[in-house]
Amino acid sequence: MAADEPSPDDAPRSARVNIKRPKPEPRRPTRSASYIRSASKSLRREAEKILGKPRLRDRIPERIVKQIVYTVGEIDRLLAAGGEADILALEREAEALDDILHVHASFGRKSTLRETLENVGVAIIVALGVRSCLYEPFKIPSGSMMPTLRAGDHIFVNKFAYGVQIPLTTTVIGAGWFDDIERGEVIVFRYPLNESDDFIKRVIGLPGDTLRVNGDRRRMEIMRAGEDHFEVIERERLADEKCLAETSTEPIENCTVYLETIGENSYQVRYRDDLRTSDPSMRTFVVPADHLLVMGDNRNASHDSLAWQVTEDAVSAAGLLSRIDLHDLTGNEGRIEVREGLGDTTENDDGRLDRVRYIAERPSPSHELELEVWRPGGPGLDPRALAESMAAAAGATELIGFDLLLDDVMGVGPRERARLIGVGEQVGELYRGEDPVARELVFHSPDEQLVFRMHCGRSRCTRWADMATRLVRVVESWQANPDYDARELLIRETGNPRSLPGRAKVHERFIERRFGSLGSGVRLRAWRTPSESMAVLRDAALGEFGVGPAGFMLNARFDTPIREAAELTDIGSSSVSSASLITLDADSGWVVVLADDQHAMLGVLECGPKRCKNRQDVVDLALLVSSRFVAAADDPSRMPDLLTQSDAGSLPEVPSVGPTHYYWDHVQYEGRVLDDSHSLEIDVEMNPPDGLAAGLERAKQALYEPIAATELADDAWYAAGASGHQFVFAVPETNLVITLSCRPGLCASEAVALTLARRAREKAGDTENFLQKDVTRARPFVPRGNVKGRAEVIWWPTSRFWRRIE
Secondary structure (H helix, E strand, O other): OOOOOOOHHHOOHHHHHHOOOOOOOOOOOOOOHHHHHHHHHHHHHHHHHHHOOHHHHOOOOHHHHHHHHHHHHHHHHHHHHOOHHHHHHHHHHHHHHHHHHHHHOHHHOOOHHHHHHHHHHHHHHHHHHHHHHHEEEEEOOOOOOOOOOOOOOEEEEEOOOOOEEOOOOOOEEOHHHOOOOOOOOEEEEEOOOOOOOEEEEEEEEOOOOEEEEEOOOOOEEEEOOOOOOOEEOEEEEOOOOOOEOOOOOOEOOOEEEEEEEEOOEEEEEEEEHHHOOOOOOEEEEEOOOOEEEEEOOEHHHOOOOOOOEEEEEEEOHHHOOOHHHHHHHHOOOOOEEEEEHHHEEOOOOOOOEEEEEEEEEEEOHHHOEEEEEEOOOOOOOOHHHHHHHHHHHHOOOEEEOHHHHHOOOOOOOHHHHHHHHHHHOOOOOEEEEEOOOEEEEEEEOOOOOOEEEEEEEOOOOOOHHHHHHHHHHHHHHHHHOOOOOHHHHOOOOOOOOEEEOOOOOHHHHEEEEEEOOOOOOEEEEEEEOOOOOHHHHHHHHHHHOOOOOOOOOOOOOOOOOOOOHHHOEEOOOOOOOOOEEEEEEEOOEEEEEEEEOOOOEEEEEEEOOOOOOOHHHHHHHHHHHHHOHHHHHHOHHHHHHHOOOOOOOOOOEEOOOOOOOOOEEEEEEOOEEEEEEEEEEEEEEEOOOOOHHHHHHHHHHOOOOOEEOOOOOOOOEEEEEOOEEEEEEEEOOOOEEEEEEEOOOOOOOHHHHHHHHHHHHHHHOOHHHHEEEEEEEEOOOEEHHHEEEEEEEEEEOHHHOOEEOO
16 A cells, blocks of 8 residues: 555544445446446545535545545555456445545535536537537428438438537628538528528529529529529439339339539439429529528429518509500500519519519511412413522522532431422422521422412521421422412411412402414413512513523523523603513514503513514504503403403404412511510619618619709609610609619600600509509528538438438
8 A cells, every 4th residue: 555545544433433334245246347437436536526625625524534535545446457356346435435425525515406407507508519510400391302302301410511600590600611502512491481490402503693494493594603604504314213202112103303413513303294384484593692592302392492482562663654655655566575573583572672674576577487379370470480580589599409408407317307308309499599687498389380489587597497397398288288378388387477468359460361373363461469579570471481680591491592682672661651661572473571660560462473563563562551551450340451352453362261369479477576675674662771862872873974854853863875765763752763774776765765754753653553462572592691501411211321412
């Protein structure tokens, strides 16, 4: 025994007599060795703490102090030894020390109540610290995160991942020292619309991001903060993955699993096909600072950012100007569309702010589509000559094969390509041409008795292949029913077409009279107010006799030789008629083409040797016919009087077989588009939080070089800039600040924009015009301070034990 350790014999006898010693040691300890060691150490620390405080030690007799010191020394020795016999002795000494402290130092020991309260307090502090700063368990209540998480899964959330959050607050300390929240991570957060509920979703948008999502949520595009272009969020179908029911592991139908990738994170999402919608519209979300946009992995069955809404009273900018106002005050007669709120959600609004945009149609030649049809038995002209005349007038001077139109066809299989070529080969001669605005095609029907002209703007027909597929559809439609008119041949087109006059009563538009045998007698073909181009008909008539537009018909394939231009004689206007007469020699006589643009009359007169002995005879007869154009133009019943039997030298009339209905019809899909050049935008703020004057000043600062607009109001401002004519003004009666911006296409002058501003200010004076009750508003974003942590692992059930959450 060490020199400084007291001997039991040194203790007074009375102390030894009063202390109960344990009974003879049993053969085995009554408790486990670890428990005995732990209890011995605890009693030793308690004894040292009591003896270490003078105020407590002074209350204990010295002999008892020596006994405590001796027993503590024995405990130290036995703890160091550790054998089985030493464990038995250690248990005996620990019980002795406990008895001594209980009898002589109970005033220095903790009461049971105090010890319990301290333990509970420590447990609470540890639990709060762990739950607030480290990890917290959660149970998944629904299937909104399937297939990643199922209802009933238990997860751990790392609350230390993004910084330390002060308990019971939204304040995060040291956020810059920890990980940043990344797109694609799964987080737990307080539900913004009811912060007593905890939600778990996946982060899709960070502050400054702009997301576009279609109505079905199947197409998502993101423009990251600081970038200037959108990217489609990539998604790959997983054919081998099955969708499970939300409450069991049974697979379900009408559901598809995809692997989605955003940034560095890839994860599985699913879409319920039975919940699919046909909404093609795209919603745009601009994530504000210190907020997030989140979505569930069970995409179209998740209550997430895209679905969160609140109901409240809200201001409506559309109540300040209507489409009727715009039609009345701007003179625009086209369609006007309303884009309320612009489709963008830029903040968790409270109904005080609203925006509306009106977009008016404008003409756009690059979006036009026209189809002209000349039918069999038509104008009595050679179809080939007519096609070449049309092509020349349209600038379609390139003769090609149909297969060349298909060079840029994309996404067409070999079988479909073969079908297109098969139909196209029946077309015959095909002429094409183009300019910066549109493309032109002129072609024959399979039997070469039907002639088509198709005109298509480049914005509608971006490639020649677009023209080719339309051509095939037109030919197939005509083959299915030759009586289809032009509108029905383009039945697949959309929009409201405008049909030009066609299919009129043929006897009111065209007449053919023939006297004597063909080649030696007289024949007249005449058109009254033809719906088609007079120039095209005239050139087609010349082409029929081997003379066509200069430079175009040098390679014409007619049996009649090409005439020299020098043989053409333009008689010009005469005192008898306003018609222009072109004469040329034919193999069996003479031909005169008469064109009276003033009265919209056209005639082709053929005169053989039995009636016209020389050129002067045919010119005199042509002048006689043209002198009757005025009467026929006013009265269609006078058409037969253009050439009578007496005019033909009493030659017998030969009945002609003409068309039973008018041979020409035409349809035009007008090119009209909606764009910003013809638009008006109204922004309104109700009850500015910093006051009406401050709100007006903020709106004014957004203008470029504003000037006072006292003609509107004393507190109004005007500017002309990139957004057109702009007015900013306040309405004190209803506490509104209004900004009106009108582009020059819709507001041709400042005066027009001022008229609209006055109308808006007038309507803004009555809340009945613009204040809507119980309006549903989007509330899509999660405040950064609501984030509780990152979901990291699943710790239950056993089938998914400790599975990392991707």
